[in-house]
Amino acid sequence: xxxxxxxxxxxxxxxxxxxxxxxxxxxxxxxxxxxxxxxxxxxxxxxxxxxxxxxxxxxxxxxxxxxxxxxxxxxxxxxxxxxxxxxxxxxxxxxxxxxxxxxxxxxxxxxxxxxxxxxxxxxxxxxxxxxxxxxxxxxxxxxxxxxxxxxxxxxxxxxxxxxxxxxxxxxxxxxxxxxxxxxxxxxxxxxxxxxxxxxxxxxxxxxxxxxxxxxxxxxxxxxxxxxxxxxxxxxxxxxxxxxxxxxxxxxxxxxxxxxxxxxxxxxxxxxxxxxxxxxxxxxxxxxxxxxxxxxxxxxxxxxxxxxxxxxxxxxxxxxxxxxxxxxx
Amino acid sequence: xxxxxxxxxxxxxxxxxxxxxxxxxxxxxxxxxxxxxxxxxxxxxxxxxxxxxxxxxxxxxxxxxxxxxxxxxxxxxxxxxxxxxxxxxxxxxxxxxxxxxxxxxxxxxxxxxxxxxxxxxxxxxxxxxxxxxxxxxxxxxxxxxxxxxxxxxxxxxxxxxxxxxxxxxxxxxxxxxxxxxxxxxxxxxxxxxxxxxxxxxxxxxxxxxxxxxxxxxxxxxxxxxxxxxxxxxxxxxxxxxxxxxxxxxxxxxxxxxxxxxxxxxxxxxxxxxxxxxxxxxxxxxxxxxxxxxxxxxxxxxxxxxxxxxxxxxxxxxxxxxxxxxxxxxxxxxxxxxxxxxxxxxxxxxxxxxxxxxxxxxxxxxxxxxxxxxxxxxxxxxxxxxxxxxxxxxxxxxxxxxxxxxxxxxxxxxxxxxxxxxxxxxxxxxxxxxxxxxxxxxxxxxxxxxxxxxxxxxxxxxxxxxxxxxxxxxxxxxxxxxxxxxxxxxxxxxxxxxxxxxxxxxxxxxxx
Numbered sequence: 001x002x003x004x005x006x007x008x009x010x011x012x013x014x015x016x017x018x019x020x021x022x023x024x025x026x027x028x029x030x031x032x033x034x035x036x037x038x039x040x041x042x043x044x045x046x047x048x049x050x051x052x053x054x055x056x057x058x059x060x061x062x063x064x065x066x067x068x069x070x071x072x073x074x075x076x077x078x079x080x081x082x083x084x085x086x087x088x089x090x091x092x093x094x095x096x097x098x099x100x101x102x103x104x105x106x107x108x109x110x111x112x113x114x115x116x117x118x119x120x121x122x123x124x125x126x127x128x129x130x131x132x133x134x135x136x137x138x139x140x141x142x143x144x145x146x147x148x149x150x151x152x153x154x155x156x157x158x159x160x161x162x163x164x165x166x167x168x169x170x171x172x173x174x175x176x177x178x179x180x181x182x183x184x185x186x187x188x189x190x191x192x193x194x195x196x197x198x199x200x201x202x203x204x205x206x207x208x209x210x211x212x213x214x215x216x217x218x219x220x221x222x223x224x225x226x227x228x229x230x231x232x233x234x235x236x237x238x239x240x241x242x243x244x245x246x247x248x249x250x251x252x253x254x255x256x257x258x259x260x261x262x263x264x265x266x267x268x269x270x271x272x273x274x275x276x277x278x279x280x281x282x283x284x285x286x287x288x289x290x291x292x293x294x295x296x297x298x299x300x301x302x303x304x305x306x307x308x309x310x311x312x313x314x315x316x317x318x319x320x321x322x323x324x325x326x327x328x
Numbered sequence: 329x330x331x332x333x334x335x336x337x338x339x340x341x342x343x344x345x346x347x348x349x350x351x352x353x354x355x356x357x358x359x360x361x362x363x364x365x366x367x368x369x370x371x372x373x374x375x376x377x378x379x380x381x382x383x384x385x386x387x388x389x390x391x392x393x394x395x396x397x398x399x400x401x402x403x404x405x406x407x408x409x410x411x412x413x414x415x416x417x418x419x420x421x422x423x424x425x426x427x428x429x430x431x432x433x434x435x436x437x438x439x440x441x442x443x444x445x446x447x448x449x450x451x452x453x454x455x456x457x458x459x460x461x462x463x464x465x466x467x468x469x470x471x472x473x474x475x476x477x478x479x480x481x482x483x484x485x486x487x488x489x490x491x492x493x494x495x496x497x498x499x500x501x502x503x504x505x506x507x508x509x510x511x512x513x514x515x516x517x518x519x520x521x522x523x524x525x526x527x528x529x530x531x532x533x534x535x536x537x538x539x540x541x542x543x544x545x546x547x548x549x550x551x552x553x554x555x556x557x558x559x560x561x562x563x564x565x566x567x568x569x570x571x572x573x574x575x576x577x578x579x580x581x582x583x584x585x586x587x588x589x590x591x592x593x594x595x596x597x598x599x600x601x602x603x604x605x606x607x608x609x610x611x612x613x614x615x616x617x618x619x620x621x622x623x624x625x626x627x628x629x630x631x632x633x634x635x636x637x638x639x640x641x642x643x644x645x646x647x648x649x650x651x652x653x654x655x656x657x658x659x660x661x662x663x664x665x666x667x668x669x670x671x672x673x674x675x676x677x678x679x680x681x682x683x684x685x686x687x688x689x690x691x692x693x694x695x696x697x698x699x700x701x702x703x704x705x706x707x708x709x710x711x712x713x714x715x716x717x718x719x720x721x722x723x724x725x726x727x728x729x730x731x732x733x734x735x736x737x738x739x740x741x742x743x744x745x746x747x748x749x750x751x752x753x754x755x756x757x758x759x760x761x762x763x764x765x766x767x768x769x770x771x772x773x774x775x776x777x778x779x780x781x782x783x784x785x786x787x788x789x790x791x792x793x794x795x796x797x798x799x800x801x802x803x804x805x806x807x808x809x810x811x812x813x814x815x816x817x818x819x820x821x822x823x824x825x826x827x828x829x830x831x832x833x834x835x836x837x838x839x
Contacts, residue, residue: 188703
């Protein structure tokens with residue numbers, strides 16, 4: 001828990017700063033409006049699912065760069081098949097689950113059996129899944145039009161609480177995912193194995209743990225959650241362009257995981273931390289939108305700088321603590 | 329071999345009143361040390377006695393809090409590697425500092441390549457490299473890659489590198505710890521030659537027999553202070569141990585032997601990937617401690633790893649209490665009743681970053697799980713408490729990361745992890761490597777206790793004293809084959825070494 005105090009404080013500061021700048025300067029509730037808060041939560045939910053997925057892979061000491069392209073594959077593929085080609089929705093949804101599972105299994109097998117580097121395997125994935133999606137759709141935009149209202153409720157629906165504000169349905173889905181993964185990590189023997197092998201694959205294997213299987217499981221869950229997020233993203237926005245749908249999402253997810261205390265060396269990470277990291281990035285984007293709209297095109301630079309500052313501050317804090325400990 | 333009266337000439341290097349503290353630890357207090365030209369000074373002490381810190385201060389890697397260094401009577405500014413090197417003081421690290429992807433010549437000149445306007449002068453490198461390689465008796469092409477050399481050759485390349493900067497004081501930190509017997513002999517010959525040329529050598533080692541043989545004088549550190557000094561004539565095993573630990577310790581551990589029971593481990597013609605040419609067959613009985621002796625590279629670790637499924641055997645049969653074990657993964661071996669305390673404790677034995685608790689329970693989580701896959705925290709706590717108590721693991725608490733435990737206590741955690749699974753056979757690979765003298769005794773007692781409780785024990789050790797003191801029976805390996813099987817009453821150091829080096833044991837009884 002100590003690990004996430006820093007990020008939690010940073011999140012609070014950025015949140016309050018955004019509130020003050022956006023609302024006080026404009027004299028209206030643009031940030032703290034029900035509409036904006038609801039949208040913010042919705043985006044946190046969608047990106048949070050991606051972040052949690054990739055954090056499992058990062059805990060094994062690996063990386064998954066293909067998330068954004070899996071989001072694209074599912075996000076474009078589902079409306080393209082269901083609307084463009086009239087496939088029955090249940091079949092399409094089944095495919096949207098099975099395909100990412102197969103992709104994750106492929107990544108895991110290549111990483112464990114062939115001992116390929118995760119960076120390379122998933123970089124190839126990034127290129128392959130986007131290229132394939134663009135190829136079979138001929139770069140045509142896909143969407144649901146006015147159909148599938150019920151299904152789209154999963155992404156754009158809300159549970160009304162009071163006037164103008166409701167809990168976005170994706171947030172409930174995120175809650176479910178976060179809960180299951182947190183239990184998996186902290187309360188099951190497999191979560192324990194994952195953390196142990198992330199710290200030392202050899203020591204875990206020498207203890208009789210089938211580390212290869214656990215690594216494969218991490219990649220499978222990661223790709224599955226990317227597919228789920230891809231489905232929710234397209235249900236939310238209704239339109240998906242193969243060229244850029246899901247672009248850079250893997251980097252947002254990885255940044256959120258790292259901000260939230262996952263070490264890229266493996267072995268550490270918490271679900272709460274990843275959620276805080278995701279929230280921080282989304283609040284920042286919201287801030288740029290509301291407070292500095294004319295600097296919209298600098299969004300990446302700002303996010304990059306804040307992440308860098310967060311990681312540097314975290315490292316300095318860790319050293320200060322270590323020095324204090326050593327001195328006492 | 330030599331009775332030179334070193335000490336007559338004025339000292340080449342003198343350190344006096346050296347103090348050094350790290351946050352929370354007093355590493356050195358008022359330590360004195362001197363070494364004369366043409367002298368081999370052995371520096372001795374338990375782990376944590378402050379030897380490494382002192383060496384780093386001599387070589388300028390660390391700056392002392394107080395104290396002075398003098399070379400030939402002239403003060404050296406402390407804390408500067410440049411200054412130390414200028415005075416010809418060179419430290420050769422335990423973990424060699426060579427770039428394995430570069431050539432021998434490039435390594436010798438790393439950082440000071442002879443060049444013309446930035447273009448490296450390969451001819452000058454080759455010539456000078458040949459000269460210093462000659463000095464250490466290495467007939468090597470300087471254009472060979474260091475990565476292709478043996479450890480012993482690398483060691484000599486390091487020394488050659490030091491000589492090429494005119495080192496007059498060579499500090500060797502445990503130089504023989506990973507060398508074979510032949511390589512050790514070679515190194516000693518080079519050391520003797522350098523001594524005869526007037527070079528001063530400071531030699532750190534745990535191997536008392538080697539010190540006895542090589543040293544002109546011994547300086548002993550204990551808990552960061554000078555514990556005493558032995559002149560050539562006073563050097564004996566007992567005297568050194570007494571100064572190191574501050575009390576008398578029985579020279580060799582003496583096992584109180586029991587009567588072995590039924591065969592618990594039976595290995596028939598097992599071939600390993602490392603030595604596919606030979607099958608190995610052996611038996612271990614319940615309550616029996618069997619030593620596996622041999623030189624580095626004889627295939628002992630490979631055999632244990634094959635039995636444990638780390639690198640599954642190519643063929644052959646393993647039986648534990650009569651049941652066939654197909655060891656395709658360590659998990660198979662664990663479920664079959666084996667436990668492996670691996671050679672590389674920090675990498676393979678423990679998860680350094682994780683707590684004592686998580687390490688102790690790691691192997692038994694699956695057996696104790698509830699509802700299919702949930703952690704059984706009660707069982708975990710029970711195991712943790714029991715192991716900390718029974719094995720007397722010194723730790724501030726269950727949540728202490730294993731990283732911060734001493735080597736001996738880390739090893740107890742590894743043993744405790746397996747004890748929770750009640751294995752029938754323990755395979756231990758160099759179980760006391762890098763562990764203090766005091767903690768070693770505890771590990772020996774633990775191994776006896778395991779045997780007394782009916783487990784079979786097969787342990788690899790490169791320390792003959794350990795094998796002689798502990799084993800009921802000794803198997804000797806040579807180049808992947810079992811070269812001999814010696815009962816306790818047949819054990820002598822000479823017999824083991826003869827078998828380990830490929831000789832035939834004389835008057836070996838058959839059974």
